[in-house]
Amino acid sequence: MGNFFLLSKKRKAVKRWVVGIWSYFVFINIVIAQVSTINDILYQRGPFSRKDSLRGALTLLRSCYDVLFYDLFVKVNIPEQSISGSNTIIYKVITEFERIQIDLFSQLEIDSILYHHQKLLFTREHNAVFIQFPFSQVTGIIDTFTVYYHGKPNVAQNPPWQGGFIWEKDKNGRPWVGVACQGHGASSWWPLKDHLSDEPDNGMRITINVPQSLMCVSNGVLVGQEDYEDGTTSFEWRVHAPINSYNVTLNIGDYVHFSDTLQGVLGILHLDFYVLSYHLEKAKKHFAQVKPLLHCFEKYLGPYPFYEDGYALVETPYWGMEHQGAIAYGNEFKNNNFGFDFIIVHESGHEWFGNHISIGDNADLWVHEAFTTYAEAIYVECVHGKEKALEYLQTQRKKINNQAAIQGPYEVNFDAWPDADMYYKGSWMLHTLRTIIADDALWWRALRKMYDVFRGGNVKGQRVRLWFSQFFNIELSSFFSQYLDFREIPILEYRLQKKANGDYTFSFRFQAQAPNFQMPIDVLLNGEKKRFWATTEWQAQNLSLTSEKDFTIDTENYLILTQKLK
Ligand SMILES: [Zn+2]
Secondary structure, eight states: OOSOOOOOHHHHHHHHHHHHHHHHHHHTTOHHHHHHHHHHHHTOOOOOOHHHHHHHOOOHHHHTEEEEEEEEEEEEETTTTEEEEEEEEEEEESSOEEEEEEEOOTTSEEEEEEETTEEOEEEEETTEEEEEEEEEEOTTOEEEEEEEEEEOOOBOSBTTTBOEEEEEEOTTSOEEEEEEOTTTOGGGTSOBOOOTTOOOTTOEEEEEEEETTSEEEESSEEEEEEEOTTSEEEEEEEEOSOOOGGGOOEEEESEEEEEEEEEETTEEEEEEEEEEGGGHHHHHHHGGGHHHHHHHHHHHHOSOSOTTTOEEEEEOSSSEEOOTTSEEEOSTTOOOTTSSOHHHHHHHHTTTBTTTBEESSGGGTHHHHHHHHHHHHHHHHHHHOHHHHHHHHHHHHTTOOOOSOSSOOTTTTOOOOSSSHHHHHHHHHHHHHHHHHOOHHHHHHHHHHHHHHTOSSEEOHHHHHHHHHHHHTSOOHHHHHHHHHOSSOOEEEEEEEEOTTSOEEEEEEEEOSSTTOOEEEEEEETTEEEEEEEOSSOEEEEEOOSSGGGEEEOOSSSOOEEEEOO
């Protein structure tokens, strides 16, 4: 999703206090060490609870089986804001087991769990469900069980950031229902193995039963629709590709549908648009930007990843979310100063980074968000050229906060970043990397190559870091570590001293937190670019300059701070 960070009221009060202290320290120039300490105290990670571990850890009770397919049925009772349904889980046994864990929020009741017509015993702890099988499940076999459940799912407090169900009404007073649950968890509304590492290999069938006058849009392709005598209609959707659990969604409303096709790099791609009936004309005009956008992303990032499932935008009562093949759109048909709709571009970018290249633990969420936020600039570059893209990147740079490390802790479904740095700082980390590489053709080759290297399965953030080092054949581990594992931006300390012969001595070093941090810097000397490789050790270079005015360090294309020493 997009740029947002949440602070509780209490935290906000403390933050104001800290901002005061912060300004004081900046003023008297003792910045880094002091504020680090304050931030460590303020944004301490953990301690984590048993509940966090049950949700986030990939224990044997979860890794012992691989989900092949989910067959989800949900009946939505709008007046009561409740749901009831079932999920049939087809799984493959990875290591022999008698007991496994699935997940379903505790306020949803489980009616039964059936395995070959036999009721399975289960226990529940927080939002985890432990299922006992009557006999050992043998490695390699493929089998299935069904969970029947009902209840009232959480109402979203501030969707999409604080997720859950959204029970709204449109302008005509018709029901308008959605669900967004990134971070919060798909298990807040349906039973599954709620761990990012396991996407159903063969996708899903999602059947949603709603009142007859309304339409339900879910992920993938609409394969069937059936009316019942009780005044309801079931919409059957089929997702062919593996899908992140938080991407699974439903949208119920007075929708109208229009479609288009795109001649893409892999053939015809079906584009479907679902908007509220009174927005049809507006949407037809506004969504015209989708085709050039997809052409741009296909050019730079690789083919649209889900040709079989198609591309879709669905109008939602919340801002947006990268729901695979059914992107949530709630930006009121508005373009930004750069002439595009941020939600369309950002959430569509997630089809490549997030939905195609997917992480296996929320700790690595930067892989989804940094690349997608950078993809916004790629779109600007594709349409308006590099100079305009640099202008766009500067708008992102203003939103960097440096409050906490972008890298999160593993195995606890961490979702408590205090700022949006994984988006904007993440994007700037990538722009800085592109500057270091200083070869645009090679840079585009790397982004395109990622598409193939990290397709299928779930990628670890560490692997992405390493892969770039290997691809570019440059040691980048300290570079990634500085921008991801620490909240501080590296500071280039330097001196410029005039010598007796009229030349200058330029001494420089980085002040950084990552061990062995090193990175090139570009300096403009009499208008000519010269590159120096800076480390955390002092180095000195002789420069022939007419005056100090002919010396500029490039801070426009590097995310660094500079500090001139006497
Ligand atoms: Zn996003």
